[in-house]
Amino acid sequence: xxxxxxxxxYGLLIGTGLAVGAAAVLLTFLGNxxxxxxxxACFLRDIAGALxxxxxxFDAEVGTGIVQYxxxxxxxxxxxxxxxxxxxxxxxxxxGSSPMIRFILAVFVMIGALVFLGCPLRMVIRxxxxxxxxxxxxxxxxxxxxxxxxxxxxxxxxxxxxQQSMAEGLIFPALMLALLxxxxxxxxxxxxxAKGPGSMAAPVLVALAVALVIGVLAQxxxxxxxxGIRDAVMFRDFxxxxxxxxxxxxxxxxxxLLGSFKPGFAEQPIAHSETLWNLLGMVLVGWxxxxxxxxxxxxxxxxxxxxxxxAVTVTGFIVGAAVSHNFxxxxxxxxxxxxxxxxxxxIGFVVMAVISVMNMQKLN
Amino acid sequence: xxxxRGYSCPTPVVMVxxxxxxxxxxxLEVAVDNQCSVENVTRFAQNAGYKVTVSDFxxxxxxxxxx
Numbered sequence: 001x002x003x004x005x006x007x008x009x010y011g012l013l014i015g016t017g018l019a020v021g022a023a024a025v026l027l028t029f030l031g032n033x034x035x036x037x038x039x040x041a042c043f044l045r046d047i048a049g050a051l052x053x054x055x056x057x058f059d060a061e062v063g064t065g066i067v068q069y070x071x072x073x074x075x076x077x078x079x080x081x082x083x084x085x086x087x088x089x090x091x092x093x094x095x096g097s098s099p100m101i102r103f104i105l106a107v108f109v110m111i112g113a114l115v116f117l118g119c120p121l122r123m124v125i126r127x128x129x130x131x132x133x134x135x136x137x138x139x140x141x142x143x144x145x146x147x148x149x150x151x152x153x154x155x156x157x158x159x160x161x162x163q164q165s166m167a168e169g170l171i172f173p174a175l176m177l178a179l180l181x182x183x184x185x186x187x188x189x190x191x192x193x194a195k196g197p198g199s200m201a202a203p204v205l206v207a208l209a210v211a212l213v214i215g216v217l218a219q220x221x222x223x224x225x226x227x228g229i230r231d232a233v234m235f236r237d238f239x240x241x242x243x244x245x246x247x248x249x250x251x252x253x254x255x256x257l258l259g260s261f262k263p264g265f266a267e268q269p270i271a272h273s274e275t276l277w278n279l280l281g282m283v284l285v286g287w288x289x290x291x292x293x294x295x296x297x298x299x300x301x302x303x304x305x306x307x308x309x310x311a312v313t314v315t316g317f318i319v320g321a322a323v324s325h326n327f328x329x330x331x332x333x334x335x336x337x338x339x340x341x342x343x344x345x346x347i348g349f350v351v352m353a354v355i356s357v358m359n360m361q362k363l364n
Numbered sequence: 365x366x367x368x369r370g371y372s373c374p375t376p377v378v379m380v381x382x383x384x385x386x387x388x389x390x391x392l393e394v395a396v397d398n399q400c401s402v403e404n405v406t407r408f409a410q411n412a413g414y415k416v417t418v419s420d421f422x423x424x425x426x427x428x429x430x431x
Contacts, residue, residue, distance in 0.1 A: 160371050162370060235374075235381075235408060
């Protein structure tokens with residue numbers, strides 16, 4: 001057996017991880033909310049807001065909520081993936097692997113992410129910024145992944161996907177182009193926050209260009225936050241987790257250089273210190289993401305490759321974000337939401353347990 | 365043959381892992397339908413001591429694992 005060289009084995013993933021970390025620091029420096037870089041959960045939530053599916057923190061004086069904006073980062077990630085997948089002949093429309101189950105899982109993954117305040121990518125970015133609440137989140141995330149692995153080992157599968165038409169596969173990238181048009185044209189019915197995190201943004205062209213590059217790298221390297229811990233535990237394969245570590249290193253170095261590294265639990269940007277909820281929120285994210293086969297970032301990249309199951313999943317994230325904010329489930333810097341957070345999280349666990357058990361089957 | 369077409373990772377790897385564990389075959393054919401699974405199954409098989417060749421299979425991919 002020919003031994004794979006270290007560079008060949010880890011080079012692209014570590015390079016992608018460093019690029020993602022550097023991009024996060026750069027975009028934050030240029031105006032994105034602190035320790036956010038490009039959080040997929042947060043940015044899909046902002047897009048839900050721009051389309052008026054939610055207007056959390058509505059302020060009558062300025063007439064907008066605080067998390068409403070069409071984030072060019074999301075558009076760039078997807079279209080970067082689409083472009084490189086087409087160039088490499090990997091754009092293969094497929095879908096039909098339990099789309100409705102994926103939709104529901106995605107809704108609860110998003111609810112969990114907004115209880116914690118970030119997707120796995122932002123969790124890693126927060127750790128690199130010194131936010132120790134995110135370390136609590138990481139413990140929960142790993143626990144959720146371990147639950148997911150136990151389920152996988154018992155034959156869990158959302159059944160196979162089938163080839164779909166080119167039109168079906170192109171719908172999601174086309175929707176991204178439509179969002180881009182709305183971002184540029186800014187019609188009246190699209191709402192951009194006048195204050196709060198939604199009003200903080202890097203320049204559109206820079207954000208779009210950076211995200212296109214990251215989209216290409218993420219497609220080539222198959223970067224996935226949940227896959228890192230999953231493969232390390234299941235197969236003793238440490239490739240994906242090397243990218244996970246590389247992101248933390250790059251963000252840490254970037255924050256140290258910019259003087260924005262502040263280790264601690266208290267007063268972290270757009271974060272809260274309710275340990276139990278930081279933990280439980282990320283257990284939901286980890287468990288759900290293993291069942292879905294990838295973290296929110298990976299789902300965006302797959303949707304860009306023509307995977308319509310992932311496109312349905314992203315739609316579920318957007319609906320989950322609207323549900324979170326409309327029913328007071330999403331946390332804020334002051335703590336967890338004012339709605340029935342405990343009930344929602346409990347329902348999330350029950351739903352994931354039922355879906356896990358009902359989809360265990362004999363493979364082959 | 366392990367037909368893992370339509371499954372996304374890590375399911376194809378789990379299927380191959382199971383087949384290898386059950387009978388540790390000298391030769392095993394695996395069908396997958398995406399490049400990511402080709403890479404993941406190849407990596408797993410090489411770590412398990414197999415040589416892997418990839419060929420076309422009805423527009424998808426066939427991996428032949430041999431020891």
